Amino acid sequence: MSVVTSGSASAGISGLGNSEIRKKGWSRRLYRRERQAGWSGRSLLIGGGLWPKLTPYLFVAAAVLLLLLLTYLPAANMLWYSFTDWSGLGPIKKVVGLDNYFQVFTNPHIFSVFGVSLYYFVGAFVQIAIAMYFAVVLSFKVWFSNFFRGIIFFPYLINGVAIGFVFLYLFQPHGTMDTILSWFGMTSPPQWLGDASVVNFSLAGTSVWRYTGLNFVLFLGAIQSIPPTLYEAAEIDGANRWQIFRSIIFPGIRRIIGLTFILSVAGSLSVFEVPFIMTGGANGTSTFVIQTLQVAFNYRQVGLASAMAVVLLIIVLIVSWVQRKFFADDEVDLT
DSSP states (O other): OOOOHHHHHHHHHHHHHHHHHHHHHHHHHHHHHHHHHHHHHHHHIIIIIIIHHHHHHHHHHHHHHHHHHIHHHHHHHHHHHHBBBSSSSEEEEETTTHHHHHHHOHHHHHHHTTTHHHHHHHHEEEEEEOOHHHHHHSSSTTHHHHHHHHHHHHHSSSSSHHHHHHHHHHTSTSSSSHHHHHHTOOOOOOOOOOOOHHHHHHHHHHHHHHHHHHHHHHHHHHTTOOOOOHHHHHTTTTOHHHHIIIIIHHHHHHHHHHHHHHHHHHHHOOOOHHHHTTTTTTHHHHHHHHHHHHHIIISSOOOHHHHHHHHHHHHHHHHHHHHHSSSOOHHHOOO
């Protein structure tokens, strides 16, 4: 029978403990190394290199997908429909080639509605002039300038359908407009929406009231981007407000004037909401867009309506190209 002394026993226990401790320490170090290796690979994916490079493309991909689904794909379908005689109901689409386009250019009733667009085109120049005037005035130090800026821009925030119903009530016989005019002694006002010689002026005036705020904000932003040192130098030289506008402000907002011109032409050709709500296109107020919708849904000629829409798009693109080609903005150095 062997007897283990206390010294040898304690040495054995100590050796066993050190061995276990070394094993546990080695396993912990191995675990930490594996964990660090895993996190380093994950950091390479998330924060180190790959994920930051993919993030911009993911955001762009979402926008491009929506653009394809909501804009370019419907436009491609419209272009295809313009070469067919599809009625919009049945699946049968007979290809008719360019017959729809020949009908668009040979039917006098289709292009005659562009005469209505002239009212809105003239109204667009009126709203540009009004917007430019208020933008120039409110760009200087004027009392309650922020209040007036909000008042001018507010109509643009209102939905076009709501504006149509508001002005429909405003122009009704014995309505708000007639009441206001009666205060100034006008007892026999015209029929604002019933007289064919007046109705388009009424609708164009509504368009001026609605879109002046948009042009105002564009002009105001362009004016505020001009370096203030130019105004200070002009005031030191004794320039008046007209000279400041002619020599500093107008050259500085020339690009925005070109932009508003393009928007005005496109808007005057594609007017829809206000005349459709207020008159339904009756009494000589039908625009090209209203007529296109009537051809598509009332007469069930989706192919012809698609050709009309394509022609309108081409006209707008040509006008934009002409403006950029022959009225190109020169570089203006304002520094």
